[in-house]
Amino acid sequence: MEDHLAEILSTHTGRRSELIPILQEAQEKFGYLSDDVIAEVAEFTHVPESTVFGVASFYTQFRFVPQGRNLISVCRGTACHVRGAPMILDEVSRQLSIEDGGTTPDLEYTLETVACIGCCALAPCLTVNGKVEAKLNPKKVKDLLAKEKANEV
Amino acid sequence: MKFEEIAQTAKEEWDALQASAKPSIVVGTATCGRAAGAMEVMEALRNELKEREIEANIMETGCFGLCDAEPLITIKGPGGPSVWYRNVTPEMAGKLVEEHIVKGSPVAEHALGAAGDGQVDGLTAMSDLPMLKFQVRRILFNCGVVDPSNINHYIATGGYQALNKVVSGMSPEDIIDEITRSGLRGLGGAGFPVGRKWDSCRRVPSDVRYVVCNADEGDPGAFQDRSVLEGDPYSVVEGMTIAGYAIGAQKGYIYVRAEYPLAVERLENATAQAKEKGLMGKNILGSGFDFDLEIFQGAGAFVCGESTALVLSIEGKRGMPKPLPRPRTTEVGLWDMPTLLNNVKSYSIVPWILTKGADQFASLGTERCKGTAVFSLTGKMANCGLIEVPMGTTLRQIIYDIGGGIPKGKAFKAVQTGGPSGGCLPAELLDTQVDFDKLTAAGAIMGSGGMVVMDEDTCMVDVARYFLDFTQKESCGECSLCRLGTLQMLQTLEAIVAGEGDPDDIDMLLELGEAIKTGSICGLGQSAPNPALTTIRYFRHEYEAHIHEKKCPARVCKDLISYVISADKCKACMICLRECPVDAIRGAKKEVHVIDQDKCIRCGVCMSVCPERFGAVECIPGRLTEADNA
CATH class of the missing domain: 3.30.70.20 (Alpha-Beta Plaits)
Structure with a gap:
């Protein structure tokens, strides 16, 4: 891990304004921001660890726990909401037995909600590892997840 | 290189493409098109062409705004009109290539319409489609038409003429005067006169100034800024460069959501190409003017749409609005330097205004709001999409003439504009004209341009709860009324939708809502109660049904x-x-x-x-x- 972080840091000079881009690159690389990463970024940018954590935790993009191998993002945009997104979220949550923001104990799935995927005409929708599944209803969600789980094995 | 030479090269490339003897296929590959499967369609088309050993020009383009028709592609001759095909699937690729390109007979059953030379029997002209007929595309002029990763396309269709005109003879005062005369108001939602903002930033004595573009489109249900960035990134880059020249700045930042990777990619490409052509960087077009742009990816915080918060975010800090009293960002902004902050669309329309003139810009619109407005039209609509209409168009025209009304024979209930800061307007107000002042007077706002239509199956209490849930989570926590008040409002709304509402709740929501509006220092808190306040104002009976009869009339809760x-x-x-x-x-x-x-x-x-x-x-x-x- 240290090598990778050093590689990221080597493209920056340590200015305060680079803090967020550095954290973004680190998360891109490791999937989340561990305590070690935060400590090292703090040293590099000459700001206290608490400040780095304060900045990172302010923004929704940053995660502090590892993410599942598969990421399911349910859109909670307005268009999706009025077309039934809460039912979709409930169904995913029921099928995977995790809440919004949770990860399955086997680290297979992480469930999150996102502000807007940006394909409102396809509402309600979600993405599985970035691939959009459109015009859903609870039944389609159930089938989709059954298929996903079958693919896993 | 002189601009004339740059323009000539661009024109030659564009003309050659238009006159090409090869058939051409244009695929809309903006985020929305990709979500619907555009990349797979393009791959399938390539394979079909390869199999038949046909050489064709395949071009990617941005969002044309017809969301329901995605993936949307255009096939042209050689010769004959261009035919637009809707909802194309990879399975249809073979048929389209065989029939349209090989045999020269367009496939009417999958066609949306035709454009260009000659007509095709049974096909509507694109310009007659209701979704397009009532639109005036100025900001969206290039979106879905040119290749947004090719600067020559932008230049060939008139791009960079404005920058050339500016650096080769206009004084900063002339530019600001032209923008002021046009009547352009900030298209990010607040509607502050753009010319006045530029002027006040220019007047602050300083050696260093910054130009910043707010592309942190955080409103759930709005995607017009993303579409402009993906479909016509050069117009934003050119607009910002002109702004830099006008206010005396040499450096600009585009603050764009990290959730918009394609927009980021297109912007990076656009700035690199502009530099290559000498349209950015040192000594632009030999004028001695230097200007550079950096792209900053926002890490997800709705409050960063507020100017002081956005500035802090670029500085690498928590994006919490600066306390009042505070100087304007135009005086003390990024790293305490005078900073000009405008929205994506405000910058992208600047080249248009300087090329065509303030008078032509002001020929459309209402008395106090000139030009056009872009909306993301979504929700319970027959035709969802990205539209641009003159200021002053009525909500009814947008929803019924352009959007095609409510599908499945359902009744219209409300239209929500302005996202979490906006409000819901009922059927009685459908004749309201859209402009900054009239929407605000009705209790909604223009906002960033999200327009979500709701039908009889939408519960207005649930909608209020939905938006409060959003703003409560996004409240940065600085002002106690916003931090605690939005939570209290949310909990009350949650109780109401759960059937545990109290008869006093409605009055409490109204009182608390007003208090939050007056007791918050930034736009987020000042507008967070709006969705609840307007739904109570116009749909009080739904609240009462939840509280007194324990029923959700719309069958949602x-x-x-x-x-x-x-x-x-x-x-x-x-x-x-x-x-x-x-x-x-x-x-x-x-x-x-x-x-x-x-x-x-x-x-x-x-x-x-x-x-x-x-x-x-x-x-x-x-x-x-x-x-x-x-």
């Missing part, structure tokens, strides 16, 4: 609805019985199914699996119990 199976329609097919996740459905083959109301969790699965031809499962307002089944 799970605790105040019930699913029932109509004994007349049920064919006892066992599907719902098998699919019910909590085994709440009784019955057997040839025995009508019944939902155990005490076990039912109102997930709606039974309704979604009941075959459409039966339609036996019904959702009704009010909560039944097993006693009602007896």
